[in-house]
Amino acid sequence: MEDEAAIAETVAFNLQRDGYQTAIAGDGRTGLKLAHEIKPDLIILDLMLPELDGIEVCRQLRAAGMSIPIIMLTARDGEADRVLGLELGADDYISKPFSLRELLARVRSVLRRSELAASTGQTLVLGHLEIDPAGHEVKNKGTKVDLTAKEFELLRVLVQHRGQVLTREQLLNLVWGEDFYGDPRTVDVHIRWLREKLELEPATPGLILTVRGSGYKFRR
Numbered sequence: 001m002e003d004e005a006a007i008a009e010t011v012a013f014n015l016q017r018d019g020y021q022t023a024i025a026g027d028g029r030t031g032l033k034l035a036h037e038i039k040p041d042l043i044i045l046d047l048m049l050p051e052l053d054g055i056e057v058c059r060q061l062r063a064a065g066m067s068i069p070i071i072m073l074t075a076r077d078g079e080a081d082r083v084l085g086l087e088l089g090a091d092d093y094i095s096k097p098f099s100l101r102e103l104l105a106r107v108r109s110v111l112r113r114s115e116l117a118a119s120t121g122q123t124l125v126l127g128h129l130e131i132d133p134a135g136h137e138v139k140n141k142g143t144k145v146d147l148t149a150k151e152f153e154l155l156r157v158l159v160q161h162r163g164q165v166l167t168r169e170q171l172l173n174l175v176w177g178e179d180f181y182g183d184p185r186t187v188d189v190h191i192r193w194l195r196e197k198l199e200l201e202p203a204t205p206g207l208i209l210t211v212r213g214s215g216y217k218f219r220r
Contacts, residue, residue, distance in 0.1 A: 004046075011044065014100050015107070028052025032060055035068065042111055044103075045090070046073045047081050055084055062089040065146035067136070069110045073098070087189050089148040092180060109177050124159065126218075127207065129198060131159060138198070145197050150175065154190050155198070158208060158218040167215040191216055 005026065012022040023038060025031030029051040035043060043061075047054035058070055072085045072093040082093045091110050094103055124131040130139040136152055138145045147155065157174045158166070166174070168184040176186070191210075195202040209217050 011100070011103065014104065018104055018107075020107075026050075028054065028057045032057050035061060035066065036064070039066075040068060042069045042071065042107060044071050044073065044107070047075070047085065055081065055088065058085060058088045058090055062148055067147065067149040067152065069149050071103075071106055071110055083183060083186075086186050089150060091150050092176065126159065126162075128200065129207070131155065140198055147194075147197065151190055151194055151197070154187075155194055158216065162218040163220040165211045165214045165217045170215065187216075 008024045008026070012024055015022050023034055023040065025034050028049040031043075031045070031049070032052060034040075035057075045054045045057060049057065052060075054072060058072070061068065061070070069091045070089070072082070072090045074082050074085070074093050074095055082095075085093060092106055094106055124133075128141045130142075132138070133156060136149075138147055138152070138155065154171065154175050157171065168187045171187045172180055172184060191208060192202075195205050195208055199205045199207055207219050209219055211217055
């Protein structure tokens, strides 16, 4: 979804050359409709869209329970928008102007992490949680919980290393990738969201624990 037709066409052409199928939406409302209709593997979302801006498109997609990976295109000085986009569930961002080579690298990286999160594995039962890596599904006391792709990947990493303290920097590298240049506070925001969705008492978490001065760990 891109508001500048020439940029959108160029990005689409290069993605197609790299073997991807593409669809373009020139405004947020059309893009939202397309996302629901074709359920793409990834969305490149410009913040500055007519009709509905990128922030609102992202918010509505996540509110609808759609965990499609999202890469946001932002202005170089739009730090507040980048933070808000990530807090709403975007998986990565890239600032304008950007190189096509960098964008393609980000696309491959985000898709690779998404595929890893959905890789096959046995359902884990941890207390009141059931985690199905293959189905990308989590149940809390038998009720399905809607997690974004990033929330699920963060949970998967914490569970994979349960009992081990992981710093914010380690979590950023493992979940967002080494090429992510965002604020480490992004981890705190996503931890808070996971607790709100998964903990019986989010204010006094019993699963995802804070280790003061170090980071976070999932209880054994």
